[in-house]
Structure formats: C-alpha cells, structure tokens
Amino acid sequence: MLGTAKLRVAILDRPGGADSPLFVNLPSYVELQRLLPEAISTLDPRTEVMLIRGGFWTDMESLLDLAPALKWIHVNMAGLDQIDLQFLEHRGVMLTDSRGVLDIAIAEFVLGAVLQWSKGLHVSVLDTQQHRWVPREPLANRSVTTLVLGAGGIGTRCARALKRAGFGAVAxxxxxxxxxxxxxxxxxxxxxxxxxxxxxxxxVACLPAAPSTEGFINRHLLERLRRAAVFVNVGRGSTVDQVALADVLAARPASLAVLDVTAPEPLPGDHPLLSTRNVVISPHMAGETVERHDSFTALFIDNLQRYCDGTPLKNCSVPS
Structure with missing residues (x-):
C-alpha cells in the first residue's frame, strides 16, 4: 500500500466523453487530474498512472516526455495495433488494455447480423422500401453452420452466443x-x-490487425464462399480484400455482408461496397453499448487497487 503518499493518476478523456460515477469513490490517497487532448501540455509531470479513455491517443513517446514518472498506462480499447509496445517495454512502462469488456456486446451484434440474413430481414427492408410483399422461407437456426476466423476471446464469445441461440455446428x-x-x-x-x-x-471474421492478417481474407478465399452465405466482420477492415468482397457479393445476390469495420473508416463515397445491394455497414460500433463506460471504469479501478496492493494487473499487454 502507498500509505499517506499521493498517487497521481491522470485521465486523458475524449471530447464529449461520458463520465462514470465509479470515479467518485477513489481512495483518498489518489490525486486525480482530468484533461482533454488539447490540454495535454498541462499534464502533471509527476503522474504515475494514466487512463486513456479512447483510442485517439497513441503517441506514447510524447506522453512520456510530458510525464517521465509514468509507470502504468491503461487504455479503454482492446486492439493495440497503433501503439508502440516495444517502446513502452523499453521504457519500463506497463500497459494494460480493456480486452474482454466489449466481447459480449460484439457477440450479440454478430448474432443479430446472422439473423438478419438467415431470417431474410435485410431483404424485407429492401422490399418495404420498394413497396413489395414477397413471401420467403427463413432458415431454422439449427440448420445454420458457422466458421469463426480469429477464434480468440471475441470469436469464442460469438460461438457461445450462436450456440445459445440454437445454431448448428461452429468451427x-x-x-x-x-x-x-x-x-x-x-x-x-x-x-x-x-x-x-x-x-x-x-x-465471422474477428481477426486483429497485424502484418500476418493484412489482406488475409483475400479474393481466393472470398470466391470460395457459398453462393448463399453471410460474411460478418467485427475484426479489422484491413484483414479483408474489400474490392474482392464487393465483386463476390455482386455475383451472389442471396448472400449478405455485415461489416462493422472497414479500411478506411468511413469508406470513400465511390467505394464499390457502398453501391452493393447486399452489404450492411455499421460505424464500428458493435461493442459500443451505453453501459460500456462503467464497465471500462470498473476494470480500471480494479486494476488500480491491484496496482496499489502490488498484485498482478489484469490484461497486461506490456508487463513490468
């Protein structure tokens, strides 16, 4: 424990960021500074712990120039492809992330995306807009098989959600x-x-961004999809050949793609995916539930107590 010593903790917030009441009950020895990116120059150089509430700040070198006493940084995101992990390790700064916090919400999104296709809801939307009434036969959940690409934490949650909903085999x-x-x-x-x-x-694609996954879902793979299938991407847009995906979907009107991620975000107005009838694109929000702010904060506060107690932190990406 720190005893009577002050532990200086900074929260680098995003503009318009929602507050959490959980910060009210921090221990008395915690001295908290909150600031927005435009006020980063006012960061207390004695800051030991930094919470970054959003993926906007990845310049760790500048951060450590401002606060050379930093020992631990926590980020409210799971994907760390834009953070120089080797630099932090070299500087002896711990980094923890928020992997796991959004997994259930993302899995629920995937379940909804699959049902949108298997029950024909995407077709019903288009038919309604065109004042058409065409009866169809939806698929029973138990008859639908799934392949999860990237069967880690999020992919496993997706598999569980599908199984609980009565879907068939999941590979x-x-x-x-x-x-x-x-x-x-x-x-x-x-x-x-x-x-x-x-x-x-x-x-279902849950692949992270990495050199080994860049364009992993290429034309060769996409052209081997079933004539009637649904492709859902909740990983990273960079893992998919998006032009090839547009071509494949145009040739498979019974298929659907639901993309929560693209590269870039948003897509330029002339991108072929935007003019493909059987594509649904959401603005990278599969896990962005209203409740996520308290869940992120609860994880950080739990780790803050662990830090003060000298016990191992959860979700270490760069250990001490």
Whole structure:
C-alpha cells in the first residue's frame, strides 16, 4: 500500500466523453487530474498512472516526455495495433488494455447480423422500401453452420452466443489451435481454409490487425464462399480484400455482408461496397453499448487497487 503518499493518476478523456460515477469513490490517497487532448501540455509531470479513455491517443513517446514518472498506462480499447509496445517495454512502462469488456456486446451484434440474413430481414427492408410483399422461407437456426476466423476471446464469445441461440455446428480458426475453446465443434487450419470455407453458411471474421492478417481474407478465399452465405466482420477492415468482397457479393445476390469495420473508416463515397445491394455497414460500433463506460471504469479501478496492493494487473499487454 502507498500509505499517506499521493498517487497521481491522470485521465486523458475524449471530447464529449461520458463520465462514470465509479470515479467518485477513489481512495483518498489518489490525486486525480482530468484533461482533454488539447490540454495535454498541462499534464502533471509527476503522474504515475494514466487512463486513456479512447483510442485517439497513441503517441506514447510524447506522453512520456510530458510525464517521465509514468509507470502504468491503461487504455479503454482492446486492439493495440497503433501503439508502440516495444517502446513502452523499453521504457519500463506497463500497459494494460480493456480486452474482454466489449466481447459480449460484439457477440450479440454478430448474432443479430446472422439473423438478419438467415431470417431474410435485410431483404424485407429492401422490399418495404420498394413497396413489395414477397413471401420467403427463413432458415431454422439449427440448420445454420458457422466458421469463426480469429477464434480468440471475441470469436469464442460469438460461438457461445450462436450456440445459445440454437445454431448448428461452429468451427474455429486461429493461429494457436491448442488454445481453441471447447465450444467449437472443430478446428479449421490455415492449410484447409480455402477448401473448407465454402462448407459454412456463416463466416465471422474477428481477426486483429497485424502484418500476418493484412489482406488475409483475400479474393481466393472470398470466391470460395457459398453462393448463399453471410460474411460478418467485427475484426479489422484491413484483414479483408474489400474490392474482392464487393465483386463476390455482386455475383451472389442471396448472400449478405455485415461489416462493422472497414479500411478506411468511413469508406470513400465511390467505394464499390457502398453501391452493393447486399452489404450492411455499421460505424464500428458493435461493442459500443451505453453501459460500456462503467464497465471500462470498473476494470480500471480494479486494476488500480491491484496496482496499489502490488498484485498482478489484469490484461497486461506490456508487463513490468
């Protein structure tokens, strides 16, 4: 414990960021400074702990120039592809992230996206706009099979959500097959992926951004999707050949793509995906529930207590 010493904690907030009442009950030895990006120059140089409430600030070198006493940074995001982890490790600064906080909400989004296709709701929207009434036969959940690309934390949550809703077999692909959760009915290897991707009604992409995943879902894979399938991307837009996806969807009117992520965000107005009838694009908000602010804060405060007690922190991306 810190005893009577003050622990200087800074919150770098995003413009318009919602507050959380959980900050009210911080220990008396915590001295809190809150500031927006435009006031970053006023950061107390004695700051030891920094909470970054949003993915807007990734210039860790400038941050440490302003606060050389920093020992621990926590970020309210899971994807860390824009943060120089090696730099923080070299400087001896711990980094913790918020992976897991949004997993359930993202899985619920994926379930809704799949149902939008399997129950024909996307077609009903278009028919309504055109004043058409065309009866169809939706698919039963139990008859729908799924492949999850990137079967880590979020991918596993997606598999559980689909299984709870009565969907059929769910297969998983990940780089480390020994870590595949038992919820998956089978493992699909990278070598088998081109010949197996067409076996599934649903393909859910949860791949992170990394050099190894850049364009991973390429034209070769996309052209092997079923003639009637739904492709859902809640990972990163950079993992998909988006022009190839537009071409594939144009040739498969019974298919649907639901994209919560694109590259770039938003897409330019002349991008072919925007003129493809069977594409739904949401503004990178699959996990952005109203309740997320308190969930993010609860994780940080739990870790803050651990930090003060000298016990291991949760979600360490760069350990001490």
């Amino acid at each position: 998983g692909f990940r780089r480390q097959p020994l870590h595949l959760d038992p919820i998956f009915d089978e493992y699909v290897s990278a070598e088998k992926l081109p010949e197996r991707i067409g076996d599934f009604d649903v393909v």
